[in-house]
Every structure is written in structure tokens, then in C-alpha cells.
Amino acid sequence: MHLRRSLPALLLAASCGGGSGSETPSPAPPPEAPAADSPATPPTPEPHEPRLDQALQGVVRADYAGARALAEAVQQERPDSARAAFVLALAYHKEKNYGAAEPHFERALALGPTFEPFAPVHYFRAWCLYYLGKLDAAEASFTRHLELAPDEADSHFGLGVIALDGGRLDEAERSLSKARELSQAELVAGNSGRRADVAKAHARLADVHLLRDDAEAARAALESCVRMYPPHYTAWYKLHQVLLTLDDAAGAAAALEQHDRWKAQVRPGSAGLGGAR
Amino acid sequence: MRRASWVPILLAAGCGGDDADPAPAGGSSPEAPADFRDATEAAGLALTLTAGGTPPRQILEVKGGGLALIDYDADGDLDLFAPNGATLEQPDRGPGARLFENVSEGEPAFRDATTAAGVDFARWGMGVAVGDVDGNGFDDVFIACYGPDALLRNEGGRFTAAAAEVGLGDAGWGTGSSFGDVDLDGDLDLYLVRYLEFDAAAPPPPTTFLGVPVFNGPSGLTGQADLLYLNEGGAFRDVSESAGIRAVRPSYGLGALILDLDADGAPEIFVGNDSMANFLFTAAEGAGDELRFEDVALEAGLAVNADGETQATMGIAYGDVNDDGLPDLFTTNFMSDTNSLHVSAGGLRFSDKTQLFGLGMVSRPFLGWATMFYDFGHDGEEDLVVFNGHVYPETAVQALGSSARQRPLFFERDGARFRRRMPPADGGTWLADARNDRSAVFGDLDGDLDVDLVVAERNGPVRLLRNDGARGGALIVRLADGRSPGNARGLGARVTLEGGGRTRTRWIASGGSYLSACAPEAHFGLGEERGPFILTVRWPDGEEQRAEGVEPGLRVVERN
Numbered sequence: 118m119h120l121r122r123s124l125p126a127l128l129l130a131a132s133c134g135g136g137s138g139s140e141t142p143s144p145a146p147p148p149e150a151p152a153a154d155s156p157a158t159p160p161t162p163e164p165h166e167p168r169l170d171q172a173l174q175g176v177v178r179a180d181y182a183g184a185r186a187l188a189e190a191v192q193q194e195r196p197d198s199a200r201a202a203f204v205l206a207l208a209y210h211k212e213k214n215y216g217a218a219e220p221h222f223e224r225a226l227a228l229g230p231t232f233e234p235f236a237p238v239h240y241f242r243a244w245c246l247y248y249l250g251k252l253d254a255a256e257a258s259f260t261r262h263l264e265l266a267p268d269e270a271d272s273h274f275g276l277g278v279i280a281l282d283g284g285r286l287d288e289a290e291r292s293l294s295k296a297r298e299l300s301q302a303e304l305v306a307g308n309s310g311r312r313a314d315v316a317k318a319h320a321r322l323a324d325v326h327l328l329r330d331d332a333e334a335a336r337a338a339l340e341s342c343v344r345m346y347p348p349h350y351t352a353w354y355k356l357h358q359v360l361l362t363l364d365d366a367a368g369a370a371a372a373l374e375q376h377d378r379w380k381a382q383v384r385p386g387s388a389g390l391g392g393a394r
Numbered sequence: 395m396r397r398a399s400w401v402p403i404l405l406a407a408g409c410g411g412d413d414a415d416p417a418p419a420g421g422s423s424p425e426a427p428a429d430f431r432d433a434t435e436a437a438g439l440a441l442t443l444t445a446g447g448t449p450p451r452q453i454l455e456v457k458g459g460g461l462a463l464i465d466y467d468a469d470g471d472l473d474l475f476a477p478n479g480a481t482l483e484q485p486d487r488g489p490g491a492r493l494f495e496n497v498s499e500g501e502p503a504f505r506d507a508t509t510a511a512g513v514d515f516a517r518w519g520m521g522v523a524v525g526d527v528d529g530n531g532f533d534d535v536f537i538a539c540y541g542p543d544a545l546l547r548n549e550g551g552r553f554t555a556a557a558a559e560v561g562l563g564d565a566g567w568g569t570g571s572s573f574g575d576v577d578l579d580g581d582l583d584l585y586l587v588r589y590l591e592f593d594a595a596a597p598p599p600p601t602t603f604l605g606v607p608v609f610n611g612p613s614g615l616t617g618q619a620d621l622l623y624l625n626e627g628g629a630f631r632d633v634s635e636s637a638g639i640r641a642v643r644p645s646y647g648l649g650a651l652i653l654d655l656d657a658d659g660a661p662e663i664f665v666g667n668d669s670m671a672n673f674l675f676t677a678a679e680g681a682g683d684e685l686r687f688e689d690v691a692l693e694a695g696l697a698v699n700a701d702g703e704t705q706a707t708m709g710i711a712y713g714d715v716n717d718d719g720l721p722d723l724f725t726t727n728f729m730s731d732t733n734s735l736h737v738s739a740g741g742l743r744f745s746d747k748t749q750l751f752g753l754g755m756v757s758r759p760f761l762g763w764a765t766m767f768y769d770f771g772h773d774g775e776e777d778l779v780v781f782n783g784h785v786y787p788e789t790a791v792q793a794l795g796s797s798a799r800q801r802p803l804f805f806e807r808d809g810a811r812f813r814r815r816m817p818p819a820d821g822g823t824w825l826a827d828a829r830n831d832r833s834a835v836f837g838d839l840d841g842d843l844d845v846d847l848v849v850a851e852r853n854g855p856v857r858l859l860r861n862d863g864a865r866g867g868a869l870i871v872r873l874a875d876g877r878s879p880g881n882a883r884g885l886g887a888r889v890t891l892e893g894g895g896r897t898r899t900r901w902i903a904s905g906g907s908y909l910s911a912c913a914p915e916a917h918f919g920l921g922e923e924r925g926p927f928i929l930t931v932r933w934p935d936g937e938e939q940r941a942e943g944v945e946p947g948l949r950v951v952e953r954n
Contacts, residue, residue, distance in 0.1 A: 217795050249758070362739070
């Protein structure tokens, strides 16, 4: 029970995964239902290990080395701990060291499901594989996660960006629209943390429109994005480009100014594009 | 039981190959690629380039060095020049440049002509550009250096050092360079890309990346402003200030391309910068007859990628991916980022269509350098090749789950998208060969009308990859401009070929690939088409010349 309470909260706070820099995914609490990765004889549930809770707290604090040390200590004692492998993977993943994270995700997957909720293993593994360019495997992992958690907006979002990279624009639009709808529903239900997720879905839907050369539709999507979540500086840049295409020089300049302003806030020290010359 | 059998399999699968090359993503194919065979040894091309030490300790050591294809003896074939680098211990005294004369007769063959041709250059060479700067009918060699740049003047197949004499020899850290007629007076001007302030005798202390010690830079170090030299009767004058080149922020530049991107008759200068916004210089509004540029990269959509992020632009390829007659630009970037394809939308507007063309996430595990579009297979569609290799020491890259040695990427067209060709399962081909590559040059080295290539590894042997896989005919177009006082090769020209219901467009330009000078010719793969074709050359001065009844083969278009 302890795990069921603490892990979702930690994962929520960790806000791993996501697409571009200003996209700030915040996955919904994973489902409480038993994982469906059940072999013929389900693996024996792991005993609760408090050090892994501490390690997850370390991940949340960005103390990745500390988190890894704790998880590795557990792993030394209990090599068959899927949760230790998962926490280790997560510590590398959050550090954006996806190459190092991947084998630990695979190990967690192979050893589990021995803890609950197990579905996040598929979710984070999917993003890890995505960032490693292993899109087929990432797509399968997102799909698996959605079998376990069909209303997880960020996995629909993941499928959307993968379809986008594959040039499958209709499919991308469907997945990204679904992600937007799910996040929007949660937002309306009072989860204000979903505001950024709705915005980032708008922004990626704009990418679909841009790849279709539909500048007007892209403009509408990007304006929805920045209206909903002004810190999305990537959307401001895209809006700048779209407005240039639409011969709205003044609007483009204003969008660029917003881009530079928000980027400076979100990523202090980064150079604005308006001051590039 | 089940657990015991799964674990080792999944763990092994998760470790990746020697270059952590991911399994084929959607849009890739395991079939054999255009068949390149390593003909280095058979061709007598014994050459290992130096670029610092291994493992590299400083940023100066990781850039590698360029190559050039040059017909230095004007005998009609492409010879190979390598400026070569040096080491931190003796940055101004390396093993020296090498020149190999092409003596192919059917099979590619080269003979070391360094001494015979008087090539005497041993500083730290980086980029190389080829052009006849004095109009004497023989192509000269410009070498962008760490330290004073060099110009090797070609006097009938013998080279003499002439940088100081002609007003060149900047002492900064030169990287890429490009010849082009930027003032449209008929001769070749020079754009020199520079990187950053670096003192080999007092290098910056190392830093860490994900906890692993790595060299410092470029971020945090001081960028160097680029230089534009105008050719005035064979001597050069630095006009960087008056021409507006210094109006931009000094950046970590690596490559340049001089080309008329909007087909308005005046060339643009595209500059690829590492970790900073790229430049696109075009004639400034209201400049009139005055030579004055302004940077419009941001407005053009070329400064950054689709997300507005600066990239570590290394290599530059140009081609026409959508048959609209306008040049599109492909750039290679750092690992954990994607390469970028900017497609012309007309005028000076470009759209990042990387994903639409299938060139996005597939490149994310790779750190890309040399690249170029060519129809290697002669199926009528231009392919794309990218050579890769990491800059960090092997131990650091392994900690990231990758390797400093990385496979090349080869993409063939499949309808509207590029499809990566994977190496066969049993390996054994150039596509399976993970290296720490940097530069590459492309051209028909053995006279069989297909495009061969020479690729240079950082601190490794140069390889000649002979194209044995092209099927069908081809046309190679070379230009000979008798009117030009130095641009006889027509650098900056556009060449179009009409026939078979379509029009294909190529450009002959200096710059592109990575730090290198490729063959100054236009190559068209024709498949089973036999023509006759209509060939139109738009010379750099805007004049168009049309020839009908053109057939496959080698064609030299002359203007007198």
C-alpha cells in the first residue's frame, strides 16, 4: 500500500518524458490495477524496500548519483528486484542519460511485474527508447502502457510525436488530439497541472498543420497553445515563423519577443533569438 | 524459469551494438545499399590524417580535417588533396599536406604527387576550398587553418605558398571556407568561417558532461568573427566590416556555402554555426551597387531548427528534395539532436521538413559530420549520405550508451520520404563499419560516371569507397567558362536537366559536406532513360545557356 501511494506521487512530481524542451509532461497517476504483464505464474511481489523510496525522492530532488547509489545497493543485495532496476533506470533517464537507462528498463521489464503500479515502467521506457531513436520499440511500449492505462494523455502524445516523425500525419493528428482531449478533461476537472499538457498537444498539432503547409491552422493551434500556457517558448518561435509566412511582420516580431522573454525565464542564461544578431 | 530465460536476452538486447545503432525504426530497410567497395589499398591511397591526439583532450583536436577533389594538373580527372592537421604539442608543425594524382585506368588508382607538385604545407590545416583565384587556368588551394591560413597557388601543376602575397593568412582558427563570386564581377571571392579563440599553449581546463570529464567548449569560449575577402585581380581584400559580415555576433562557425538560394541572380552565403544560430547573408535592402549583406537567417527559417533551438551545425548538403528547382539545405548535428532538412518555400523562406522527409529521430543517436545529396544508385533520385563519429573520448561516450565510432547513415528515396538503408545482418559492408569519421568528398574518381567517395576518419586512415552499385546511365556536367577571369568551373551555377517528363536541378558550388571541396560538377543519375535531354546552365552571372539533344555521359559545357 505504501508503494501505491508514494510511487505515483513521486512519478508525478518527477515529470519525466515529454517531447521538446519546453514541453513539460506530467503523467497522470498510474493505474492501481494489477499490471497485465502477467506470465503464466505471476512473479512473487517484492517486499517493500524503503531505500528505493529514498532513491525516488533523490530522483525528484535531481540527486541522481545518490539515487543510483541507493538503488545499486539494493540491487546488490537483491539482484531480482525489478523495482531497483526501475529506479536505477529512472535515475539515468531523468539525467537524460538514456543509453545508460535503457538496459535497466529492460531489466525491470524482464524481472517484473513484481511491484505496483508497474505500468509506469512501460511509460518511462517508451520515452527512453524514443530519445534513443528506437521508435518502433518506443511505439510498442507506449501502446503497452495505454493497454494498462488507456486514459494516459502523455502516452497518446508519445504515439503522436512518433507518428509525426514517421510522416503519418493523420495518425499523428488523431493521437495528439486524443492527448489534448484527455488533458483538457482533467484540466476542466480541476487538475491545473494539465494546462501545460493541453498546450503542448496544441503545439504538436501545429506541427502536423505545418507539415501539411496549412499555415492558418498552425497559427490557430499555436495561438491556442500560448494562450493556454505562455511559457511554451517553442510555440512562440513557431508562431513567429508562421506569422512571417502569413506576412504578418509585426505579429511575428511580437511572437519572437515573447519567445525570448519566456525562454529567458524558463531557461535562464539562454540566448534569445531576437538578440542573435 | 521464465524469468531466468528472459533476463539475459533482454539485457543483451539492451546493450546495443558497437555503435549503439538502434534497430531499424519505421522507414528503414535491411536491403543492400548502393554498393560501395573499399578500394583504398588497391588504389594506392595510403594516407592517415592527423588531428591532435587520441583520445582528444581539447576541442581543437576533435574537428578533424577536410579533403579536396581537385584537377590540379588539368588532365580532366579528379586528384585528391588533404591539408592534414597537427598536434597540441606542435600545432604549427604536423606531418604535412598530401596530394595524390589520379592515375586511374578503369580501376581507381592514385600516386603520391606531394613532392613532385611542390606541396609544402605542414601547419594545422582544417578546411579546404578549391578555385582558380588568379585565373591562370589551374585550380588553387585555400587551407583554413588553426593559425595562419594558406593559399597554395597552382602554377601549371606546381604549387607555391602565396597567402601573404595575396592578402590572405588570417591567424585565427579557420574552419570552413567557400569560394564564390559574391560581387558578380566574374572572379572568385572567399568566405572564411572561423571557430573560436583558442590557445594551444594555454588551453581551457576540462569540464564534465553527465559526470564524465570532457574537453571544454565551445559553449563558454569566445567565438571568432568570420571574414569575407574580395578578389581584386588575384589579390584579396578583407571587406568583412564594410560588407556587414561583422554585424553579427561572432560565432562558432564550421561551414559555409555560397549559393543563390532564392534564384534572384545574386548569391547568398549560408554559414553553419556550432551551438549558435546559423547565418544567412543576403544583399542588404537598399544596398544598391554597394556590396553589403545582412543576416536574414532567422526570418528565412534557417537560423535554428523547427523548435527554435540552435544546433551544432557541422556538415551542409544542398539539393532539391522536392523537384521545385530551388535548393534545399540539410545540416548534420550533435548526438541527441536530429539532423535538419530545411526545404525552400520560395524566396528566402525555408521550412523545417526534417520529419516529413524521414530524416528526424533516425539521426538522433549519431553525431553527424560530412554529408551530401547524390544519386549514387542512378535511379533518378538523389540519395543522402551522412558520416558520423563522436567528439568525446570513447570512455565518455560509452557512459552515454553510445560509442565514439559510429556507422554512416545512407538514405535512399522512397516516394516522398528518405528511407535508411541498414547494413545486412551479416555486416561486412561500409554501412556496418563504425568509425570516427569527419570529412568526405564526392566525385567520379574512376571515370565510370557514378559517384565515388573518399572519407576521412579523425586520426585514422582515409578510405576510398568505390561505387559499384549504380545501375543505369548518368550524365556528368562540367563547366568551362572562357569569359570568367577565374571562375571557369562555374562555382555558383545552376544546372537543370529536362527529360522523361521531369526537370532535375543541381548546383555546382564551393563549400558543403564538411571542411571539404567536392567535385565541381553536376551529376544526374538517369536510370533507364537515354534521352535526349535538354540541358540548361544558369551561369553565376545569370546568363542561361541551353543545349538540346544531350545524351548520357560526360559533357563539358563551354562559354566563350
